[in-house]
Amino acid sequence: MSKLGDDATTATRTLRTMWQIRRFEEAVDDLFARGLMHGTMHLSIGQEASATGTCFALRDDDAITSTHRGHGHCIAKGADLERMMAELLAKETGYCRGRGGSMHIADVATGNLGANGIVAGGIPIAAGAGLAYQLQGLDRVVVSFFGDGAANEGAFHEAVNLAAIWKLPVIFLCENNKYGMSFSTEKSFAIENIADRAVGYGIPGVTVDGNDVEAVNEVVAAAVERARNGEGPTLVESVTYRWKGHSKSDKNLYRTKEEISEWRDRDPIIRFERSVVERGVLDQAAIDAVRAQATEDIRTAVRAANAAPDARPDDLLEAVFAPATA
Amino acid sequence: MTATPTAPAGTTDQGRVITYSEAVREALAEAMSADERVFVLGEDIGVYGGAFGVTGDLYHRFGAERVRDTPISELGIVGAAVGAALAGMRPVVEIQFSDFTCQAMDQIVNQAAKIHFMLGGAAEVPMVLRAPLGSGTGAAAQHSQSLEAWFAHVPGLKVVMPATAEDAKGLLLSAIDDPNPVIVLEHKLLYRTSGPVPEGAGRVPLGKTAVRRRGRDVTIVATGVMVQRSLEAAERLAADGIDVSVIDPRTLSPLDDAPILEDVSRTGRALLVQEAPGHVGFTAEIASRIVESPAIYRLLAPIRRLSGLDVPIPYAPQLETAAVPQVDGIVDAARSLMKDS
Numbered sequence: 001m002s003k004l005g006d007d008a009t010t011a012t013r014t015l016r017t018m019w020q021i022r023r024f025e026e027a028v029d030d031l032f033a034r035g036l037m038h039g040t041m042h043l044s045i046g047q048e049a050s051a052t053g054t055c056f057a058l059r060d061d062d063a064i065t066s067t068h069r070g071h072g073h074c075i076a077k078g079a080d081l082e083r084m085m086a087e088l089l090a091k092e093t094g095y096c097r098g099r100g101g102s103m104h105i106a107d108v109a110t111g112n113l114g115a116n117g118i119v120a121g122g123i124p125i126a127a128g129a130g131l132a133y134q135l136q137g138l139d140r141v142v143v144s145f146f147g148d149g150a151a152n153e154g155a156f157h158e159a160v161n162l163a164a165i166w167k168l169p170v171i172f173l174c175e176n177n178k179y180g181m182s183f184s185t186e187k188s189f190a191i192e193n194i195a196d197r198a199v200g201y202g203i204p205g206v207t208v209d210g211n212d213v214e215a216v217n218e219v220v221a222a223a224v225e226r227a228r229n230g231e232g233p234t235l236v237e238s239v240t241y242r243w244k245g246h247s248k249s250d251k252n253l254y255r256t257k258e259e260i261s262e263w264r265d266r267d268p269i270i271r272f273e274r275s276v277v278e279r280g281v282l283d284q285a286a287i288d289a290v291r292a293q294a295t296e297d298i299r300t301a302v303r304a305a306n307a308a309p310d311a312r313p314d315d316l317l318e319a320v321f322a323p324a325t326a
Numbered sequence: 327m328t329a330t331p332t333a334p335a336g337t338t339d340q341g342r343v344i345t346y347s348e349a350v351r352e353a354l355a356e357a358m359s360a361d362e363r364v365f366v367l368g369e370d371i372g373v374y375g376g377a378f379g380v381t382g383d384l385y386h387r388f389g390a391e392r393v394r395d396t397p398i399s400e401l402g403i404v405g406a407a408v409g410a411a412l413a414g415m416r417p418v419v420e421i422q423f424s425d426f427t428c429q430a431m432d433q434i435v436n437q438a439a440k441i442h443f444m445l446g447g448a449a450e451v452p453m454v455l456r457a458p459l460g461s462g463t464g465a466a467a468q469h470s471q472s473l474e475a476w477f478a479h480v481p482g483l484k485v486v487m488p489a490t491a492e493d494a495k496g497l498l499l500s501a502i503d504d505p506n507p508v509i510v511l512e513h514k515l516l517y518r519t520s521g522p523v524p525e526g527a528g529r530v531p532l533g534k535t536a537v538r539r540r541g542r543d544v545t546i547v548a549t550g551v552m553v554q555r556s557l558e559a560a561e562r563l564a565a566d567g568i569d570v571s572v573i574d575p576r577t578l579s580p581l582d583d584a585p586i587l588e589d590v591s592r593t594g595r596a597l598l599v600q601e602a603p604g605h606v607g608f609t610a611e612i613a614s615r616i617v618e619s620p621a622i623y624r625l626l627a628p629i630r631r632l633s634g635l636d637v638p639i640p641y642a643p644q645l646e647t648a649a650v651p652q653v654d655g656i657v658d659a660a661r662s663l664m665k666d667s
Contacts (some may be wrong), residue, residue: 124405
């Protein structure tokens with residue numbers, strides 16, 4: 001199987017997606033800091049390889065469910081940057097017309113069944129989408145992204161068990177970023193690897209370096225193949241780290257500056273860049289061009305979103321229920 | 327009621343009488359036959375036929391894929407239904423006792439109810455959750471609740487309480503058609519009751535209040551099993567010369583209040599009956615709608631609510647009976663309402 005960094009086209013695409021995620025999150029951080037964005041946010045800076053490596057193992061018609069820290073998943077699955085930014089900026093042109101915000105971006109057209117504000121909320125939904133594809137005789141698969149914290153929710157247990165007994169085409173993608181808000185995995189788990197829980201459900205469990213985009217991609221691709229062949233779900237634990245706090249109220253009282261700086265040194269994007277340069281797939285000029293392009297992509301999205309009309313309150317009541325079509 | 331003779335082959339039997347439970351099963355079978363996206367899932371609904379026997383032989387008729395037994399996993403089951411609905415199916419979940427929806431509340435309240443709105447209309451969750459509710463079976467506090475007001479309080483959920491066999495079928499068919507999550511609460515004591523369900527009886531629209539009986543003196547508004555008790559009370563009151571209306575909202579959310587307000591304006595007296603505890607209950611909403619409308623100027627007496635006591639449902643039969651309205655209590659309440667005016 002070829003790796004994401006083996007050829008210039010795929011490497012460029014991978015790198016551009018990771019930089020788009022990084023720049024998107026930085027732009028959001030900046031807009032919040034300047035008081036130009038409302039609500040709250042959960043940034044995924046440092047976790048770009050996990051989102052990208054995973055989504056790049058999927059077909060366009062495969063689906064994902066995402067989390068409160070979901071911007072990266074959305075972008076990697078092919079969401080429109082301008083519509084995402086417009087949603088965060090409370091615009092009518094946003095994915096949810098201003099009704100969802102950062103934690104509820106979905107794009108059913110690109111197989112994104114939705115981010116989720118409830119920890120583990122998307123996991124049973126992913127199992128259900130997998131059940132639908134199985135009943136429909138389709139060979140689509142679903143990836144359910146969730147964090148380490150979600151693996152201690154009952155919903156995780158119930159959904160993984162259902163997927164295991166029915167051999168549903170689901171990949172349970174646990175992004176272990178070491179903290180459920182402030183509570184460390186050392187304190188919240190009595191096992192070393194979250195993937196070890198797979199044994200309890202009779203499915204494979206794999207732990208992968210979540211800051212290595214190619215390794216994530218390979219592991220997920222194998223799980224996807226298994227799921228597509230009707231062999232059932234896999235639990236993948238992608239070990240990574242969020243550089244920023246949990247949300248904007250986080251003062252980082254539960255972790256040290258040294259720890260953060262250690263993980264910043266393991267920057268998943270820089271790591272991939274070094275690797276492709278060393279392998280002679282891309283040169284520094286090409287890499288600089290990708291970075292500049294991603295920066296420009298986000299600038300364009302912010303500019304266009306800012307110019308879009310504000311979300312309107314006039315049809316809120318009508319929006320609660322879907323209209324009958326029959 | 328007695329069963330009517332079988333109609334000659336090739337004709338439809340307009341007088342057919344079947345049980346409430348058979349009516350639910352018939353709706354499920356018709357929906358599954360008509361639309362391959364429809365499937366049912368829940369605990370012990372397969373070979374066992376459902377804890378209350380509702381799914382019966384559906385497993386043998388439609389197979390294990392579409393009449394899907396699940397582990398005891400309410401949150402997982404409802405979540406799977408939400409996901410399947412998002413991905414193009416029309417799941418019908420059976421939760422064995424409505425009390426167990428507490429185990430699944432995140433998926434019902436935070437997910438199913440909100441996805442369409444929260445996603446700006448980009449997705450639909452066409453799922454049905456059926457669950458038996460209510461007391462009267464000696465099953466005590468964790469198997470006897472009436473939680474309809476909880477669901478009716480959540481924007482994005484439709485809530486249905488069928489009181490007759492015909493509605494049990496017709497409202498369920500409409501619920502399955504609906505592009506939104508619909509909670510169908512079936513009273514356990516109604517499962518074995520019978521009523522006319524003409525062959526080929528179809529959909530009963532959601533959001534349409536039914537006037538079960540039209541009277542001159544008092545408007546009784548009742549839900550679930552209280553509809554039958556109110557109709558029984560109405561017969562006894564008629565013998566005393568008190569002529570009452572019995573109105574069954576059927577769909578609690580969205581609520582069709584016009585027939586209620588119109589009838590109260592005519593009688594000037596409102597008696598609101600529910601099995602659930604009175605405090606912050608569904609009939610408090612009905613009372614509010616009456617006093618917020620011009621019907622208030624027609625009231626001849628204060629609105630009267632007759633509800634379950636504000637207690638968990640007790641086990642002992644005499645205690646259980648005392649905890650929720652019975653026919654005698656409805657008769658007494660209507661009489662005192664007449665005396666007050």
